[in-house]
Amino acid sequence: MLNQVEVAKQRWGGANNTIDGWLLGRKQLLIQYCELAGVNYQRRESLPDANEVSEFCTLLMDYLSAGHFEVYEMLVGDDTTGQQLKQRLYPLIAATTDQALDFNDSYADNFHPDHAMEFEQSIAKLGEALVERFELEDELIQHMHGLVQQPVTE
Template identity: 55%
Template sequence: MLQQLERVKAKWGGKSETVDNWLLARQRLLVSYCALAGLNTHNSSLPEANDISEFCENLMDYLSTGHFEVFDMLVDNDENGQALKHRLYPKLTQTTDAALEFNDKFAEAVTIEQAEHFDSALANLGETLEERFGFEDELIEHMYASDAASQVTHRVPQ
């Protein structure tokens, strides 16, 4: 996931401050995810509550930014944009629901019963996030493809 993020940043970074900030938030989320996953693979105990809480905060911040600040900016209301919204938004909603479920289970406190399912829940969330990032990257690509197309069609001949 981090390699994919680096490719996206290399391709689209520097073109929009909003997208750049969002990708930085994705990086923070991935770093905290990797820290949790890494802690858990080297140690049979549950990660510290602070680490889980920090990850959940990063997760909620990232999801909120996407839904409330970025998604609509990335997709025009033209026919192609509407088709993309129709195809991707339900999938993004499913990934949001899965992330919210994880947050609801683990953000505040982890019971002994929950602890035994933490590893698998974290792994499932990682797969969900990877899928989500792919959808988001499609939205980013659409925005820049639409911008490039509009610049070509609106260019005044010299």
Template identity: 50%
Template sequence: MLQQLESVKSKWGGKSHVIDRWLMDRQALLVSYCKLAGINNDSECLPDADEIANFCSALLDYLSAGHFEVFDILVENDTEGLNLRDKLYPELSKTTDAALAFNDTFAQSVTLEQAADLDSALASLGETLEERFTLEDELISHVHSNQRDPEVTL
């Protein structure tokens, strides 16, 4: 996912403040995800509750920005873009629902039973995020292929 993000940043970065900010937020979310998932970490300890809560907060912030700000900014005054958003929205909503389910399960506190499922839940969430980022990248690609420059700052 980080390699996909670097590819997107190199292809479309620097052309829109909105997209640049969104990609920076995505990068921060991915770094937090990798830390929580223990990627490149030899420790077999579970993350502490604050780490999980902080990740869940960042996840909700990222999801909210997409649904309530960025998606609309990217396609405003663009009939083709609005049609694309409407086409992608059901799939984006599925990824949102899966991420919200993760948040509902792990954000407040983690029981021993839940802790046993954290690794598999994180792996599933990783797949969900990868799918979401691919869908979001379709919107970004549309903006750039149509030479649109959404310059509203988030």
């Protein structure tokens, strides 16, 4: 997943400050996700503590909010292709948002080590949703990037 963020940053970085900040937020989210899930680390002997989970949930909600309220409309534009892309992708993105909100509702303020098995399953499911979401968001970024690159003809 982190490689995917780096590819997106290399491909589209510098085109727009808002997108750059959003991709940085994605990277920070993924780093914390990997730490919580034990990805790319030797398997934890113990679960994360409640503060780590709460901090991750805050980052997750900030990232989701930025996408929905600051970035997506900028990415699709008013052109026909952008509007078609919006109609196709937004419901799929909304499904990943629902999964992330479910995770947040379950663990932001209620994380308890007694529910270790449930947490492991939930964090894995969230990871799958994030991978899907990032791929969908990258399609939106690609659309904007394509529009920026097109020459204006009069």
